[in-house]
Amino acid sequence: MQPHRTGGEGKQHARHGEHASSQGQEMHHHHGNNNFQSGYAAANHMTKQGHAHQDMLSLSNRSSSGNGGGGGVNGVNMSNFPAGMLGLPPGVITNSSPCPSTSPGMTSGGQGSGASKRKRKRCGVCAPCRRLINCGVCSACRNRKTGHQICKFRKCDELKKKAGSILLEVGDTHTHTHTDTHTH
DNA sequence: TCACACGTTTCG
């Protein structure tokens, strides 16, 4: 009898990579290479810098405790908006490719059709994402050694739904949003 | 490099 899998895998690493340092470096080396195609960048509205991983976002308390409102939950992030930037039109923001991690397949931007390529990270806002501990009983937990997957309960909702299709709800108000509001 | 997690494919 195993002593219960503490918290699951016993995550030794506390993944906390918050870069509080606000480096206002706007200059982008590289000429304007708009690579807005990168799925990652697309989600980086909030991050003009590109170094803020939206991964674990503010898992803090979504109880809307006052909701930190100003997106300040993390504090320090958007506060440093250079005035100049604010003046820029939405579309011109040109994120200035945030230090591309140099992903392997970025060349052709495979996302074109079919395989999405490029792994996405959890949004960090869904209930599953907020889950810190694994149930330890679901198949994923039990077969993680072979399954290599995260607990079913922790599987990001976004990743589950848009596992291959992006953009599919917003836009059509009355379409079959299919967003099934969960029968709840 | 290892570990973890997502994406894809195949089997049930």
Next chain:
DNA sequence: CGAAACGTGTGA
């Protein structure tokens, strides 16, 4: 259609 396994990419 769903679950499991495999393979791969990303992060530390």
